[in-house]
Amino acid sequence: LTLTIMIGDLFMFGLTAILSMVLSSRNESSLRKALKERTTRDADELVCTTNEHNEPTDTGHVRAEMRLENLWHRATYVIV
DSSP, X not given: OHHHHXXXXXXXXXXXXXXXXXXXXXXXXXXXXXXXXXXXXXXXOEEOBBOTTSOBOSSOEEHHHHHXXXXXXXXXXXXX
């Protein structure tokens, strides 16, 4: 009985992982499309991008470019 439960758990875990990857790739491709079309929220906002030494670039980049190209950037979070 224990072995059956473990195999069932492994099957469900595997199935969940596969579904998660499929849904994630669909969401990622739709996100990339929205970023390229600049239809995401604040897509045209200028952000402070940096090099790998945390030195600001001369001009910065718009948020959509920063996300698409995985550029280094600065961010501030406020938790209340």
